[in-house]
């Protein structure tokens with residue numbers, strides 16, 4: 261589904277990603293871990309198509325297409341979804357209006373009829389239940405004045421609404437209390453099918469108890485330096501990153 | 513900018529209409545399309561109050577409304593009280609001209625403790641082929657703990673040269689509350705000068721929301737005198753102008769007493785060569801301790817040629833005050849734009865959503881639901897380029913519909 265080859269990315273002339281290789285197939289869950297500032301969010305942003313990131317080398321192939329030639333919105337319409345680490349507040353745009361516009365544009369792109377008001381509301385209600393989001397929240401402006409946890413839950417709600425093929429959840433667990441973590445994880449599991457794939461970026465093994473990954477990667481110094489099974493996450497939890505750094509330095 | 517002095521000479525190019533038009537039912541001249549909203553309508557046509565028989569209506573609860581001319585006969589002392597309240601207020605040339613020349617206007621009197629549920633609505637229509645001068649004066653008097661809301665609409669139904677000079681005086685006794693909504697949708701040949709003077713006694717609450725959709729030249733000036741402790745004024749405004757339209761908002765809030773609060777929040781979107789101005793002035797007089805006054809003006813310019821002159825200004829003579837002022841001129845938030853697009857929304861629609869959100873912040877302060885909904889819809893259509901000056905309000909015989917002023921979001 262997603263194939264990243266030798267991806268090099270710079271921000272304002274500074275190289276952040278230094279040759280990332282990654283392959284994800286339908287039905288899989290991958291976890292990406294790694295110390296702060298190693299480029300995990302950068303990778304997510306580049307996949308989303310955010311401006312300001314220069315891809316100097318390599319490519320990203322998604323469903324057989326080169327993503328670099330695709331606009332931000334077309335990537336979303338092709339089924340890519342990023343649960344952002346820091347969701348933006350948009351005062352004055354209601355979640356309902358936002359989701360209805362998004363959903364209908366995606367449907368149009370796929371040659372489907374738009375949902376009418378009643379159909380849309382039914383869908384909203386159904387999906388709100390997935391993440392136990394209250395009406396009080398969904399009537400408000402996008403993320404405006406939301407607590408950290410509420411923002412993350414709103415990201416998963418949007419994911420539930422848009423039913424993406426490839427979801428990248430960037431630290432969706434940070435800032436969540438235990439109950440919210442369970443709700444969010446259940447939401448993600450509920451949405452999982454054999455045809456879609458998920459990448460969870462996280463610092464904590466905790467989340468991976470709920471969302472069990474097929475593959476765990478460690479991103480360090482702009483590269484994926486280690487790949488393993490879910491046991492790798494447990495090991496990182498116990499031992500930290502020092503041994504990874506040492507292995508990486510001595511291999512250089 | 514248009515010349516600021518010697519309006520007398522300029523006004524001489526226009527003609528006052530000496531007599532009211534013969535009576536016609538309002539529906540024949542004008543249709544207001546605010547859904548689900550019951551209002552007490554006060555129609556003005558070409559500068560005169562329109563009425564069938566009685567120029568003044570008295571309700572059982574003591575509320576009086578109708579023609580100011582007629583009220584001068586029946587309620588001279590109330591009107592005198594109101595004028596008196598502003599005798600020391602600095603007035604500009606146009607207000608002074610209006611004092612000596614006005615033809616007619618609206619009079620509203622709300623007795624003590626009466627809370628009027630349905631809003632009053634002054635609809636001022638210009639429908640003539642002459643170069644018309646309209647000089648209107650409205651007097652609104654609220655007794656103690658009285659409550660009312662007023663919607664004042666300025667619309668044109670013909671494309672003639674008009675010069676409107678309107679002065680509205682509001683007197684608020686202790687504890688009174690008033691919500692004042694102003695919508696303006698004028699064609700490019702018109703010049704409209706609105707002057708609003710508000711006198712607030714203790715514990716009063718005044719709220720205004722001035723929305724300009726289209727303008728030839730419009731100047732809204734508001735002077736609020738907070739005269740006794742715990743008076744509060746909240747002033748909101750939105751202007752959406754393009755082509756060669758001009759819109760100025762001049763606001764002066766005088767904090768004359770202790771413990772008063774005031775807030776100004778004005779926002780605008782300017783396209784093409786449109787020019788807007790925000791001149792907010794707060795004076796905190798020496799005795800006005802514990803004043804809280806806030807001023808904010810935010811603007812989005814869509815072209816290099818569009819302009820905004822913004823001068824939020826605080827003049828403070830007391831020491832125990834909490835004041836802030838700020839102005840921004842900018843563009844849409846890139847992060848928000850990216851976020852919307854990352855969910856599949858086209859850049860064009862994402863810009864439109866953000867522009868609407870920017871403008872709608874002001875509309876959200878409208879406390880009459882049906883009006884809020886209607887104005888929100890008008891903002892949406894204004895930004896889509898679908899709102900013409902004849903759209904909201906149509907004369908049955910208005911057939912020209914060539915005034916489409918689209919704001920093109922792709923150019924931000």
Ligand SMILES: Nc1ncnc2c1ncn2[C@@H]1O[C@H](COP(=O)(O)OP(=O)(O)OP(=O)(O)O)[C@@H](O)[C@H]1O
Nearest residue numbers: 271272276295296297298299300301302303312345
């Ligand atoms: N817009 C930007 N301008 C300049 N530097 C940036 C920008 N965005 C990211 N960086 C830099 O790129 C590097 C990688 O950042 P990134 O956010 O991808 O890290 P991360 O792995 O997600 O970290 P964390 O675990 O803290 O979320 C950091 O050094 C960061 O300062």
Ligand SMILES: [Mg+2]
Nearest residue numbers: 300301302345
């Ligand atoms: Mg990050």
